[in-house]
Amino acid sequence: MANSASTSGIVPGRKDTQALADSFKDLHAPLSDHEALVASDRCYFCHDAPCVTACPTSIDIPLFIRQIGTGTPEASAKTIFEQNILGGMCARVCPTETLCEQVCVREVAEGKPVEIGRLQRYATDTLMAAGVHPFERAARTGKTVGIVGAGPAGLACAHKLAVLGHVVTIYEARKKGGGLNEFGIAAYKSVNDFAQKELDWLLSIGGITIEYGKALGEDISLAALKADHDAVFFGMGLSGVNALRCEGEALENVIDAVDFISDLRQAADLSQLAVGRHVVVIGGGMTAVDVAVQSKLLGAQDVALVYRRDKDSMSASVYEQELATSKGVRIIYNAQPLRVLREAAGLSVEFAYTETKDGSLTQTGETFCLPADQVFKAIGQSLTGAPEALALEGGKIQVDANGRTSERKVWAGGDCATGGDDLTVTAVAEGRDAALDIHTTLLG
Numbered sequence: 001m002a003n004s005a006s007t008s009g010i011v012p013g014r015k016d017t018q019a020l021a022d023s024f025k026d027l028h029a030p031l032s033d034h035e036a037l038v039a040s041d042r043c044y045f046c047h048d049a050p051c052v053t054a055c056p057t058s059i060d061i062p063l064f065i066r067q068i069g070t071g072t073p074e075a076s077a078k079t080i081f082e083q084n085i086l087g088g089m090c091a092r093v094c095p096t097e098t099l100c101e102q103v104c105v106r107e108v109a110e111g112k113p114v115e116i117g118r119l120q121r122y123a124t125d126t127l128m129a130a131g132v133h134p135f136e137r138a139a140r141t142g143k144t145v146g147i148v149g150a151g152p153a154g155l156a157c158a159h160k161l162a163v164l165g166h167v168v169t170i171y172e173a174r175k176k177g178g179g180l181n182e183f184g185i186a187a188y189k190s191v192n193d194f195a196q197k198e199l200d201w202l203l204s205i206g207g208i209t210i211e212y213g214k215a216l217g218e219d220i221s222l223a224a225l226k227a228d229h230d231a232v233f234f235g236m237g238l239s240g241v242n243a244l245r246c247e248g249e250a251l252e253n254v255i256d257a258v259d260f261i262s263d264l265r266q267a268a269d270l271s272q273l274a275v276g277r278h279v280v281v282i283g284g285g286m287t288a289v290d291v292a293v294q295s296k297l298l299g300a301q302d303v304a305l306v307y308r309r310d311k312d313s314m315s316a317s318v319y320e321q322e323l324a325t326s327k328g329v330r331i332i333y334n335a336q337p338l339r340v341l342r343e344a345a346g347l348s349v350e351f352a353y354t355e356t357k358d359g360s361l362t363q364t365g366e367t368f369c370l371p372a373d374q375v376f377k378a379i380g381q382s383l384t385g386a387p388e389a390l391a392l393e394g395g396k397i398q399v400d401a402n403g404r405t406s407e408r409k410v411w412a413g414g415d416c417a418t419g420g421d422d423l424t425v426t427a428v429a430e431g432r433d434a435a436l437d438i439h440t441t442l443l444g
Contacts, residue, residue, distance in 0.1 A: 005277070005301040009346070010253065010373050012274045014299025020270045023297040027188045028092075028118060036122045040069035043114045044105055051100040051116060057084040057429045061100060065119055077127035078134040080120055085159045085432070086152055088128060088198050089181050090425045091121035093189050095286075097319040099425075128197070133204050138165035140207075143442045146171065146229035148216050151179020152424045153235030153414025155202055156431030157438075162207035164439045169229070170208065173215035179237055180415075181424065183262040186290040187270075188297070215385075222387040226409055231438045234390075234397060234405070234412040235431055238381035244282060248340030249377075253347060257281065257291040257378035264294055273298060276373025280349050281305045282337055283378030284314040289321070291376045292329045303329045304370055308336040308354055308361065336363065340375060347372040383416050393418050403434030411438060 003013045015023065031039060045062040052061050059080055067076035080087040096102075096117040107113035127134065143166045147154045150172035158168045176182055178195040185195070203210070214220050216236060225232045241256040243249060253276070267273050275298040281288050284307035292305040305324060307314055310333050314321060325331060335351040349370050352363040383396055391398040391406035396418045403411040413420070413430030420426045 003299075005299050008277055008373075010274045010276045012272045014275060015271070017269075017271055020298070024188050024191070024270065024294075026191050027186075028121075030125060031115075031118050031122045036068055036073070036119060037071075039115045039119055040065045042106060043069075046105055050103040050105070051114075054099045054103045055083075056099070056423065056426045057087075057090075057432070059083045059087070059120075061116055064123060065114065065116070068119055068123055073123045073126040074130070074132070074134075076123035080124055081127075081134055083432075084425065084428050085156055085202060086181070086198065086424065086428050087120060088124040089152075089185075089190065089195065090428065091117050091124060092194070093181075093185055094423070094425050095317050095319070098317045128201050133201065135163050135205060137162060137205060137207055140167070141165040141443065143167070143230045144169065144228070145231045145233065145438060145442075146225045147233045147235060148220070148225070149179060149234065149236035149414070149416075150174075150177030150199075150210055151235055151237050151414060152181060152427040153237075153416075153431035153434075154179070154233065155199070156428040157233045157235060157411075157413065157435040158208050158431075159202055159205060160432050160435035161438065162205050164435070166207070166439070166442070168208045170210045171214040171216070171220050171225075172210055172212050173236070175212050177210055177212070183265055184258060184287070185265070186261070186294055187265055188294075216387070217385045222389055222407070222410070226407075230409070230442055232410045233403075233431070233434055233438065234386075234410070234416060235414045235427070236385075237415045238383050240382035240384040241377060242380045242382055244337055244340075244377055244379065246337045246339050248342070248347075251340055251342055251347065253373065254340055254375045254377065257283070257287050257376040258381065260376060261287070261291055261294065264298075270298065275300050276346075277301045278346070278371045279303045279374050279376065280370050280372040281376045281378055282349075283307065283376075283380075284309065284316060285378065285380065286316050286320060288376075288378035289316045289324050289329075291378055293324050293327050295374075295376075296328050304332055305329050306332045306335045306337070306349075306351060306370070308334070309356065310334055335368070336361075338367065340372075341369075343371070345371070347375060349375055381415070386416070402437040403430060404437065 043065040064076040064079040101113035104113035182195040279295045281292040341348045353366045397412040411434040414427035
């Protein structure tokens with residue numbers, strides 16, 4: 001092996017092929033038939049179950065678990081897909097530890113919840129492996145809908161509309177669909193090209209066409225979409241990356257974390273992906289954790305994740321923080337970047353220690369420096385390229401409870417719209433609900 005964790009600079013091949021395969025294997029192994037039956041037996045099948053309320057897509061969790069327990073995982077999968085057509089991916093990436101499993105009666109009483117996420121994966125994987133699509137299209141309505149973005153919100157909207165009999169065209173700027181499920185999820189959470197397999201399975205319902213390489217503002221416009229379709233849905237996510245707003249941000253090897261994760265997800269050979277010996281990640285969300293953990297798994301010797309506030313304020317869950325530290329990532333709380341400096345051996349990032357006083361973040365006056373070959377920016381994303389005709393609120397497309405925008409015939413959902421919490425499962429719920437409102441509107 002040409003390089004190792006101690007090799008200076010930014011180089012590929014810090015681990016051999018087998019070590020990389022072991023590092024990036026499935027984070028949670030799928031349940032066997034017997035394991036699924038045992039896990040399902042722990043559910044109390046609560047009336048007014050709190051887990052259902054905690055699920056953004058309102059899946060009937062006790063019902064689908066009971067169906068697994070009775071040996072009918074295919075029926076269980078249909079129960080899931082009726083509410084969440086991307087239930088397979090959500091079973092892999094949802095922060096169940098802060099949603100359904102956190103409020104599970106077993107968790108509250110015993111500190112060990114029913115494994116809802118793994119059971120959901122067991123059911124959905126069973127049905128998808130059989131090559132079965134649980135829904136059929138209704139009679140054609142004669143209406144067409146244009147959707148911008150083939151991410152979770154756009155796909156959920158498209159599928160529901162197709163089931164209801166409409167013809168849907170999705171316009172996607174990239175050469176592949178899936179959105180963050182394809183380009184932004186940690187590789188160890190979604191293995192074996194699952195995002196594309198799920199996309200192909202979803203499209204098998206029929207009535208949905210995806211036109212790739214069609215970017216909003218370049219190849220398509222709001223006016224053209226409204227002219228060509230009876231309704232329009234925007235679900236293009238967030239493509240801009242927030243700035244550090246500190247000196248040295250433009251230096252070479254100060255990189256957007258989302259771009260690095262995308263490159264990693266699309267890499268045919270991880271041993272050819274270069275990573276630094278010393279890596280510094282700035283941020284406190286899921287993207288920050290994902291890029292930090294994957295840098296470590298690629299063979300970086302030292303990875304520091306630096307967040308400006310305390311542990312409880314970090315948007316990444318405690319589970320994700322503990323996952324990071326278990327992989328060797330060092331998390332530094334209450335530190336704010338001041339500047340990035342060019343050094344003879346690479347980069348150096350100067351930070352100021354912070355504290356919160358009366359609700360405001362202030363610097364203590366103490367500083368420290370971290371050496372870095374690579375610095376990843378992971379401090380959130382922003383909306384770019386939204387049509388001027390659409391009203392914005394807080395930097396996102398303004399929508400009402402049904403996903404309607406300020407423009408007639410136009411809806412929006414997912415990360416690009418107001419009201420969500422930037423989760424895949426929330427984007428699915430918003431796309432699905434907008435589709436229902438579009439359907440009702442189109443049919444009068």
